[in-house]
Amino acid sequence: MLDNDGNHGKATVTLHVSNLDAQITRLKNAGIDVPEPVKVEGFETLRYVEFTNPEDNTIGLLDGSSQGESSCPQRHSKDNDCVVR
Secondary structure (H helix, E strand, C coil), X not given: CCCCHHHCCCCEXXXXXXXXXXXXXXXXXXXXXXXXXXXXXXXXXXXXXXEECCCCCEEEEEECCCCCCCCCCCECCCCCCECCC
């Protein structure tokens, strides 16, 4: 990214929200195009959506809880390292 002239001045921010559907509705009512959220693989209740704000920054919104769930969807059996695909 440091060598990519097209990314100067851009930022990506991800926020954890308590009600993703309400936030998506609020953003759509403000004229921001927000896609449907997706389930986060490996977690029962986590959902995520990513969109671009009017200043051309990428914003991610995450809701749900990872409590009681593995923070690693898949572990390597030999050394117990987290495998992210």
